[in-house]
């Protein structure tokens with residue numbers, strides 16, 4: 001009989017599951033589900049949506065938006081035991097029809113035609129396509145669509161889309177800033193068009209202003225976009241008044257935790273309470289962390305945990321706790337993984 005090597009992934013899962021049964025080993029889990037049965041059979045679990053294709057897109061050695069970002073997040077969520085409390089889904093490919101709700105059809109066609117068979121195709125000085133980029137971008141947008149279907153059907157309470165490339169700089173007809181399709185915008189337009197929602201909130205706490213999301217949703221009063229970003233850095237937008245559905249708060253460099261929380265409390269929360277969203281999306285960028293050199297806001301894991309708690313609390317009051325989070329920035333692997341862990345812990349109700 002031929003020797004069959006053990007499945008390493010299965011082995012890891014078993015070890016971690018046994019660890020997860022011992023609460024003393026896990027300071028981060030406080031869910032009531034403990035016992036010999038699989039926890040996945042006992043509660044309605046949040047979704048963790050990702051795909052191996054998202055790690056095949058790369059833009060050259062030393063590019064900060066690198067495939068290792070997803071591995072670092074996945075490893076941290078595994079070690080913390082958080083993935084034991086989520087159902088994992090493979091992100092589907094977004095369809096042309098779904099993309100065309102957020103992007104011009106000519107732009108979608110141009111990007112598909114630009115996909116190189118080998119080497120790189122440069123879109124802007126910091127953004128390039130390799131032969132796998134198009135598929136990764138389609139899956140990243142498809143993850144937001146799937147998250148929308150899962151949450152609105154009641155199959156999952158919340159969802160985290162662990163995908164790349166990110167999306168919030170992608171405008172209606174332009175790729176830029178490491179982004180190709182605006183994942184969260186594709187998800188939101190799916191909620192509005194395919195599910196008939198009338199009021200959806202988009203929260204963006206990436207250190208960079210989400211110019212692409214603003215470009216797509218400016219004047220669309222079905223969507224309330226609330227963002228906090230660092231002033232004076234890429235993409236040098238967001239300071240102008242852009243209509244009643246945009247709540248932009250630009251903060252100076254080195255503002256720190258108190259200024260961030262104050263902006264959320266004074267600007268976001270009253271606007272969200274008045275808007276009464278039926279679903280909340282988060283453009284979850286973690287490059288405002290004080291250890292991430294992409295920005296200088298000076299945030300820490302506890303800030304991401306706190307803002308997620310505020311949003312979950314609001315979602316429970318207005319929309320049955322329905323929140324969909326899509327990964328945006330965050331480029332230094334250790335603070336990225338720690339920050340995502342703090343965010344996801346709240347998202348799955350384990351805080």
Ligand SMILES: [Zn+2]
Pocket residue numbers: 206207208285287294328329330
């Ligand atoms: Zn960013």
